[in-house]
Amino acid sequence: MSFLTRLSLKNRALIALISVVAVIFGVIGAGALKQELFPSLDNPQATVTATYEGATPQAVESEVTDPLEAALSPLPEVEDMTSVSSAGSATITVSTKYGENSDDIVRSLQRAVSQVQPQLPDGVEPNVLTLSTDDIPVLALSVTSDADEDKLAAELNDIVEPELSKVDGVSQVQIAGAKTKQVEIRIREDDLEDEGASIDEIAGVLQANGVPTSAGDLEGGDGTAPVEVGSRIRSVDAIKDLVVSGTDGPVKLSDVADVAIADAPVESISRTNGKPSLSLSVMKESDANTVDVSHAVSAKLPELAKTLGDNTEFVSAFDQAPFIEQSIDDLLKEGMLGLVFAVLVILVFLLSVRATIITAISIPLSLLIALIGLWMGGETLNMLTLGALTISVGRVVDDSIVVIEAIRRRHAAGGDKFANILAAVAEVAGAITASTLTTVAVFLPLAFVTGQTGEMFRPFALTATIALLSSLFVALTIVPVLAYWFLRQREAKVRLTREEKAEIRQSRRQMLTQWRSEKRAARKAAKKQSITAAGRHDAGGDVETDEGVVPAGRAAGLGAAAGASEAAEVDELAALRSPVTRLQRTYLPVISFSTKHPVLMIVAALIILAGTGAMVPQLKTELFGDTGQEQLQVTQTFDPGTDLDEASEQSQQVEDILVADDSIESYQVSIGGSTFGFADDSGLSGTFIVNAKPGTSAQSISAELQRKFDALEGVGQVELQDQSSAPGAQTIDVTLTSSDIAVLEDTTEKVAQRLEDVPGAQSVTSDVEAVQPVIEVKVDQEKAAEENLTEAAIGQYVQRAMRGQSIGEVIIDDVTHSVLLFDREANTVEELRDLQIPGKPETPEAPTGAGSGAGAGAGTGAGAGAGAGTGAGAGTGAGAGAGAARAAEPRLIDLDDVADVEEVTTAPNIRHTNSQRSTTVSVTPEGDDLGAVSAAVQSALGEVDVPDEVSVDTGGATEEQQDAFSQLGLAMLAAILIVFVIMVATFKSLLQPLILLVSIPFAATGSIALLLLTDTAMGLTAMIGLLMLIGIVVTNAIVLIDLINHFRARGVELRPAIVGGARLRYRPILMTAAATIFALVPMALGLTGGGVFISKPLAIVVIGGLVSSTILTLILVPVLYLLLEGAKERRAEKRRVKNMARGEVLDAAEARAERETATATTGAAAGGGPAAHTDDGGDARGDEAKH
Incomplete structure (x- = not known):
């Protein structure tokens, strides 16, 4: 990756331009x-x-x-x-x-x-x-006024709704709670009978008229004209003028019925702070900005209130914008505080304003590039994405810290600035790239996490990934360019060891001796040459010698004779001979002791690991924490049989509690209808939207309010739901299913009673409702068939009598009205039994002669016709015709002739779960320990005697938590595997990455300990923090081991390489960890309170894990490296010795063989030699004898 640095340094102006463009587009993207x-x-x-x-x-x-x-x-x-x-x-x-x-x-x-x-x-x-x-309303308003309700409703429909619909981004404005009008057609029974009209025909005429029909197109001289048959009904008079058939000819509807516009039955009551009110819900378009829409709508309200007059007031019952703005503002403040803290930490360590500024620039640049990515990706700025940016503040500076520290160290050795920067970045580029990739890679498994957890945290992971990759790019390109321009190579202040001081003194004496023997000019030239070769140090000031503190340049010159490098690029080995700083002196005894007693360190680590395991059961667990919203919801479910007026009186007792509570700022209640989409429509209920006073968390007051509600009597069931929680279930739901209804209800009651004693349960509710009286009309199918009636037709007749038959809708004066047809009324069971409905017509006898005609006429009431036609064929025909017409009318029968009308009791609601009859018992946990309450619920369920035919399942928040935790657990295992693969590719070893993986469980030590100390529950955001730690804790270890491996590759002995590498990486490791920790401190403390459910648990986990993992990296990782590499060296040494021994044996064998061969050769040669010698000797002796 160092090629990016080389490219950047060669194109410095282009890099500066890119940086400016990134800032500009980042600001634009943030606003967009x-x-x-x-x-x-x-x-x-x-x-x-x-x-x-x-x-x-x-x-x-x-x-x-x-x-x-x-x-x-x-x-x-x-x-x-x-x-x-x-x-x-x-x-x-x-x-x-x-x-x-x-x-x-x-x-x-x-x-x-x-x-x-x-x-x-x-x-x-x-x-x-x-x-x-x-689809959740952006803004929900309650409207109160001194004007009567009809006038206010009309003004809302005619003035307010059109004006608010014009606001950019508004898709729909809903008005609820207003009385509605309907067209009522009430049949006059006597007139209907007199005119001989049919109620069924009236219903048919009403449904068939008033709807124009397109009949096609007509060609004419002026072109094609569409043909439309009929016209729309636009007035009550038009309804009255509809014609139906009667005995004596067409009959107007007004002749047999009363037609009028009347108030529809009141189905809901709405009050705001005790005053009758109407409600407005404003919905936004899918691509609109929630905050912008809310502000635009709110800006119009004062003008609209003034226009309406009558002391009209708009009260906000629900508004997303203030909480969004407050959360974003608070998280931005915490992020800025974190940035300031991180910069201060860097300044303390570097003691250089220029280096600190260069390093700190990476924070805003990385975040702005991340904002550009979110903008281009179509993401939104929400609590998750902004939380990711805030958390990233301390992490995005890590790569720049390592780079700038390496550059400063190179500058301290002198040489060419360009070459120094390239060499410094090349030294650390691989390590920081691997460390950043491991941090980013842990988010990859989130792509496979399903459910709400995956959907919510994928934007978080995307944001953090873009920010971290941006920080790597900035560290490799922009930071080197800024260092080239602004980081000066000035003489450094360093402190030397005794040995180094002795070397300097010796060098000084040698140089002084040389100076005395040469001319003054030569001495000056030699001095200038030595200073030039040594270069100027940047990292820090003067050198301590036996003569005191002298300039570093002079010290370098004095040390040149002792072997100091004169090249521009300093090899890594020169770093091992660098002076020990004060900061490093605090660490050297620790690392020396650790490497000398590795077994003791391993035992201590195992004890810590065991302690970590012991702390886990003490943790509280939850799904999501408190978001800090100041709103809660109260649902009041009334007893079966309670009418709307009685429900209104009962709800006032709940209102009295809210009014008396000083922490409540306002409330809105809707009885008998949903409020802004929050209510349950399964029965008559009241829904309260309660706003706490600013600065008061809804969660902090919910338990006390619930206790007060539980003390009320005769008000039904009052249940409080905290709206300050993030999306997801808020209750532990125990679902029971069975085909035996009686056994199911009995078991449900037992379960509910047992769960009421569960510790930590704020409230326990059951959906098994008390039975209510129901008038049941059981149709006798045979009798109905005899009367040519069906069950559906009978139901229609009963509906007309009870509440009117719905005919359709008409538009009158631009207002849509329902049309209802009323026949005979039945207000009691007896009246319902006696309700007359059309039966089968009687079949008349065939007429014979005039007498028959007259008789038929008289019998049917056609006396005039019969008298006139007596004895005449014409009259007979007329009389017979009239008689036949009368006989064709259906006769009326009582309802109880074809059906049994009984009053029975039944449950108001029948519930199924996966097609089986079911009931549910819901437990609302108190506090933030969902896990403990879930365990207590499971234990309590084990004590209940559940029949075999009843199955029991636990769901709700418990199921969501178990599913989320299990999926995130698998994601962590996958993240560990991915990190391992990256480290194997980095170190080209299977064993060294195992050293780093060992650090992961020890990182959990600090996280769990800090969670316990701060009494923070382990929730989904804390789990995401643990997932992030998997990537974070190995980054410092990667940088450390990478340097040690560099030293080892250049022949440095094992222990000196470990101690030297740990000493040199001590400061950058502390800097990166401290910068991240202090950047997260404002979030961990929740100083502003915004977005705490995201940032606080995550920050606590990361801070605790960083503390323990940093200590681990500086102590345990070198020890494990020593043990691993030491074992490898010993094995290699054994093989070497074995090979040497084998070689010596072979050499000895070869030598012995050579000797044997030589001996054999010598012996063979001596066969002639000795004989000749003997002969010679013999001859000699013979000669001597002769003599």
Whole structure:
């Protein structure tokens, strides 16, 4: 990677221009990023709703819910399915996988629903809906006024809604709580009978008229003209003028019915701070900026309030913008504080303003480049992405610290500046590249984490990855250029060891002797040459000698004779001979002791590891922490049979508690209807949106409020839900399923009673509701068939009597009104039994003669016709015709002639889980120890005697936590494997990376200890911190081992290489760790309180892990390296000795063989020699004898 540095140094002006462009576009990108609370999440749930007017929960279950569930359950997209069958409606919730395309899911569900549509009762048309975080209202307002409700509602519809819809980014404005108008058509029974008109014909005429039909196009001289048959109904008079058939001819509707616009029945009541109110919900477009939309809408409200008059007031019940802005502002402040702390740490270590500024520039540059990446990638600035940027403040400076420290060390040895920078970067480029890649690589497994955890934290991982890779680029390109321009090579102040001082003194004496023997000019020349060769030191000042502190340049010159390098580029080995600094002196005794007693260090490490394992069970666990929002929700579920007026009175008791609480700033309550999309529509309930006073966390007051609510009597069930938590389940849900309803309800009651005693449970609720009276109309199919009636037709007649038959809608004065047809009214059970409905017409006898005609005429009431036609054929025909017409009218029968009308008791809602009858007991944990409460719930469930036919499953927050923790655990294992692969590629060894992997579990020591000390729970953000630590803790060790390996490759002995490498890397390791730690301190302390659920646990984990891992890197890693490499050396030495011994044996054998060969050769040669010698001797002796 050093080629980037060479390229940058050769194109310094271009690098400067690129830096300026990055700053400009980074600022532009920061301003262009949309500001959101959380990343856009597609809810992996779809809802199928169906309305079955007038049906009981049992009828809805059997006729609507069961067929729909049968059609939906086989779909591959469906993971889980729950349903609620209520009186007149069915709601089926389908859970799918995160990441699935919502449009594809809707199409698949719609196809399944359309296939089962023919099996559903007439008029039942299911709808498929999905929801994402973009569908949450940006702003929800309560509107109060001194004007009457009708006037206020009209003004909201006519003035406010159109004005707010014009705001850029607003997609929809919903008005809720206003009274609505409907067109009521009430039949006058007597007039209907007198005119001989039919109620069914009236309904048909109403449905068939008022809707124009396109009949085609007509060609004319002026071109083609479309032909439209009929006209729209736009007034009540037009309805009155509709014509139906009567006995004596056409009859206007007004002749048999009263037609008028009336108030629709009140279905909901809304109050804000005790005053009646209406509500407005403002939805934004998917690509709009939440904060901008909120500000634009809020800016229009004062003007609109003034326009409406009547003391109209808009009160914010829900607004995303202030919390988003506050969170972003707080995180920015903490990030700036962290930046300042990191810069101060660097300044303390480097003691150079120029070097500190050069290093610190990498922080804003890296973050601005990351913002450019987010902007181009279409991401938003939310609590997750901004939290990643804040966390990265301390980490992005690490690479620059290592680079600038290496450059300063090179400068201290003198030489050419360009060459020094290249050599310094080349020395550390591989190490910082590997360390950055390991830090980034740990985020790769998050791409395979499914569910809400993966969806939420992928933007976090992307942001941190871009920032860290940007920091590497800055360290290799921009920092060297800035160092070339601004980092001066000045004489350094260093302190020497005794041996080095002795060498300098010896060199000085030699130089002085030389100076005395030469001329003054020669002495000056020699001095100048030595200073020039040694260069000027940059890192620090004067040298301590026996004469005191002298300039470093003179010391270098004095030490030249002792072997100091005169080259511009200093080899790494020269660093081993560098003076020991004061900071290094604090470390040398530690590393010396550790390397001399490696076994003792290993034993101590094992003890620490065991202590870490002992601390784990003491940790509290949670899913997400408190986001710090100042809002909570209260749901009041009223007892079955409670009407709207009674519910309003009961809700006032809850309001009294809220008013008396000084920590509550405002509240809004909606009874009988949903409030801003938050309420449950499974029964009559009230929903309170409560805003705490600024600076008051909703979580801090929720437990006390719940205790006060529990003390109320006769108000139904009041449950508080903290809205300050991040997305996800907030309760532990115990789901029971069984086909035996009685056993299921009995077991549910036992479970609920047992869980009420669970420690840490704030509240326990059950969805088993008290039975309520229901009027059940059971149709006798045979009797109904005899009267030519069907069950659907009978239901329609009953509906007309009870609440009117829905005919359709008409637009009158630009306002849409529902049209309802009312027939006979029935307000009691007896009136319902006596309700008259059309039966089978009577078949008249055939007329014979005049008498018959007269009789028939008289019998049917056609007296005039009969009298006139007596004895005449014409009269007879007329009379017979009239008689036949009267006989064709259906006769009226009582409802109880074809059905049994009984009052029974039944559950108001029937619930299914995966097509089985089910109930749910929900436990709301108190505090932040979800794990402990979950364990207590499981233990309590084990004590309940559950029948075999009942199955029990635990879900909700417990299931989400287990799933998230298990997936993140697997992600950590994958991250470790990836880091190992990178380190194997870096060190080209399988064993050395194992040394670094050993550091990972010890990093958890500090993290767990600090979590316990700060009483912080282990949640998802803390788990992400542990994942980050896997990459962080090995970075310093990589830089350390890389330098030791450099020394070893150049022949340095093992222990000196370890001690020397650890000494030289001591300062950069401390600098990087301290800079990161102090940059995270503001977040760990939560100084501003913004984004604490993201930044605080993560910062605590990283700080604790860095402390323990830094100590580990400086002590245990050198020890493990010593043991590993020492063992390798001993094995190599044994092989060498063995080979030497084998070689000596072979040499000895060869020598012996040579000797033997030589001896044999000598002996062979001596066979002639000795004989000749003997002969000679003999001859000689013979000669002597002769003599």
